[in-house]
Amino acid sequence: MTVKDFVLGKTVWRESKRQTAARPRLRSLGTGDWLAAVSGVILAFAALCALFPGWIAPYSPTSMEADRVLLPPGAAHYFGTDYFGRDIFSVVVYGARDSLLIGVASVLAGGLAGCIIGAAAGIAGGVIDLILMRFIEIVMTIPGILLALAIAAVLGPNLFNMIFAVAVSMVPGFARVFRSQIISVKGRAFITAARSIGMPAPRIFFRHVLPNAWSPVLVMATIGLGTSILTAAGLSFLGLGVVKEIPDWGTLLSQGRGYLTVAWWISTFPGIAITLLVLSGNILGDWLRDRLDPKREQR
Known part of the structure; x- marks a missing residue:
């Protein structure tokens, strides 16, 4: 072997090693990943039930059969029948629409209102921050389910009132989390650099602050979906739900x-x-929190 062949072979070996190192490493799925995948399937099936219940339910939810009253679960009726002779599985499938609608709408409304309050407090600071946060702390002294119960009892049983009651109970959590993120991000060096070159405040917020502050809110919204569904179910159980x-x-x-x-x-x-729906939302939220954590160890 000549010196030239040795050098050439060493160069090829280095290039091969560099290409191998550049390939993305396949990481084996852990227990948390599998649980998140199962949770996603459960949430997707619930969404399918809410959007297209006629494709899944074998019977009409309003069909009453006098000769099939209180039948136990079996091949004909997967979840049995109730005292009206209705198929429980069909009623559960059709009932997913209101439960998911209240959960998603209340998270969107409560999250948006909470983020607006948190952003205003975090950006303005001073007296405005003091007033808004003291108001949020006063609201937080009332348990969320009790606050939603009081609002729903005053407004009456209605779909919009249910969404409003659950959304109001979720505002304080979103406001405090988003405010803390805004304060943390706006004190970083790249925000100071953006101000030093004369970049307008709205552009700094939407281009630099908001993209670096939204991930905890996304995790909280995922977990809040299960909480809002549970709260709505509690109100319906007490007779304050949608009639x-x-x-x-x-x-x-x-x-x-x-x-x-x-x-x-x-x-x-x-x-x-x-x-299952509440547990799936919590598991998916924990998984998102781990995936979006910038300090997570890269494997």
């Missing part, structure tokens, strides 16, 4: 509590649906 021919999950729980000894399935399966 409709097709009951939502909380109303179905309330209707079946008097039949627990003879027909446990009426309340059990809506309760399982609520539990």
